[in-house]
Amino acid sequence: MKPASPLRIAGIEITPPIALAPMAGVTNALFRKLFKPFGFGLTVSEFVSAQSLVRMNKRTLEMIDVYPDERPTSVQLHGNDPAVMAQAAAFVEECGADIVDINFGCPAPKIVKGGDGAAILRDPDLAVAICAAVRKAVKRVPVTVKMRLGWERDNYTYLEIAKRAEAVGIDAFTLHGRYGKQFYKPSADWSYIARLKEAVKVPVIGNGDIASAADALRCYEESGVDAVMIGRAALGNPWLIRGVAAAMAGEPQPGPPSVEERIDFARAHLDAMVERYGEKSGVFQMRKHVAWYIRGIAGASALREQINHTPDAESVRELLATARTRPAVIVGPEEAMEVAV
Numbered sequence: 433m434k435p436a437s438p439l440r441i442a443g444i445e446i447t448p449p450i451a452l453a454p455m456a457g458v459t460n461a462l463f464r465k466l467f468k469p470f471g472f473g474l475t476v477s478e479f480v481s482a483q484s485l486v487r488m489n490k491r492t493l494e495m496i497d498v499y500p501d502e503r504p505t506s507v508q509l510h511g512n513d514p515a516v517m518a519q520a521a522a523f524v525e526e527c528g529a530d531i532v533d534i535n536f537g538c539p540a541p542k543i544v545k546g547g548d549g550a551a552i553l554r555d556p557d558l559a560v561a562i563c564a565a566v567r568k569a570v571k572r573v574p575v576t577v578k579m580r581l582g583w584e585r586d587n588y589t590y591l592e593i594a595k596r597a598e599a600v601g602i603d604a605f606t607l608h609g610r611y612g613k614q615f616y617k618p619s620a621d622w623s624y625i626a627r628l629k630e631a632v633k634v635p636v637i638g639n640g641d642i643a644s645a646a647d648a649l650r651c652y653e654e655s656g657v658d659a660v661m662i663g664r665a666a667l668g669n670p671w672l673i674r675g676v677a678a679a680m681a682g683e684p685q686p687g688p689p690s691v692e693e694r695i696d697f698a699r700a701h702l703d704a705m706v707e708r709y710g711e712k713s714g715v716f717q718m719r720k721h722v723a724w725y726i727r728g729i730a731g732a733s734a735l736r737e738q739i740n741h742t743p744d745a746e747s748v749r750e751l752l753a754t755a756r757t758r759p760a761v762i763v764g765p766e767e768a769m770e771v772a773v
């Protein structure tokens with residue numbers, strides 16, 4: 433294909449047009465900084481509760497940190513009170529977010545029970561009121577929305593919400609081609625993303641089940657989107673993004689990483705975690721990442737078990753080193769998507 437054009441959201445140029453999906457418990461500033469160089473033009477924070485933010489909860493405040501070398505970065509908010517969302521959005525802009533993103537997509541029971549995330553798709557008037565309030569409160573940076581098709585199958589509200597949200601000034605949309613009650617199965621349907629692209633003038637980012645460079649090209653070409661967003665398939669496999677970026681630039685595919693390269697990157701990730709969060713928390717938080725990095729390497733499940741019972745960083749480093757010379761198989765798309773959500 434001919435090289436993909438950069439994604440432009442209001443005044444911000446995003447190149448290559450590939451976004452790292454927001455993932456709660458994963459896409460903190462450290463993770464975004466480590467993964468950005470593989471070819472993400474845009475990274476998005478994990479979602480942040482607008483309510484906790486306006487109460488100045490210390491842990492929530494840490495979640496809106498943005499490092500200089502990961503920009504442009506979007507900070508995502510969830511909440512269902514337009515005034516609180518507006519206050520939180522203004523604060524996030526003040527703290528340096530390049531884009532403020534609104535979450536209308538999370539289907540997790542604790543979020544939906546509180547009336548946030550994908551629950552808002554049941555009430556287009558509320559969704560538009562939140563968009564209008566946030567847009568008014570944010571003075572300088574773009575405001576975007578990430579959503580699903582609707583809450584349930586017979587009530588897809590995304591087109592109505594998007595058209596009305598565009599009219600109140602929303603600058604771009606990301607659409608995950610599933611409805612809320614579907615959680616993560618069956619597959620995302622990108623044909624709905626194509627319909628959104630036809631319905632609005634602002635950029636649309638396509639999301640859901642992109643697990644390879646070929647998938648990314650297919651989503652990009654079939655749905656006419658301005659960019660693709662990739663989540664689960666990048667976990668433990670940032671090299672995938674090198675391939676996606678090459679495909680989007682019309683360049684040949686780079687070879688897969690060697691096992692040594694994967695293990696060395698996992699160790700560098702561990703070191704960065706320990707430096708940022710301290711040994712106990714860094715080692716603990718790293719366990720899920722290690723499981724993703726070693727997927728497909730011979731003896732991965734026994735190694736994962738050992739590492740999950742190892743409290744100190746040096747021993748984890750040594751255990752990881754034992755895997756450097758092991759053979760590996762290529763992980764298929766199904767396995768790449770196996771993430772507890």
Ligand SMILES: Cc1cc2nc3c(=O)[nH]c(=O)nc-3n(C[C@H](O)[C@H](O)[C@H](O)COP(=O)(O)O)c2cc1C
Binds near residue numbers: 455456458641642772
């Ligand atoms: C562990 C995990 C956490 C997630 N957290 C968020 C979140 O905070 N905000 C959000 O908009 N979507 C969240 N998502 C959804 C992803 O951003 C994305 O829409 C979804 O995983 C589909 O893309 P994928 O098939 O490329 O993974 C999360 C997904 C996972 C797997």
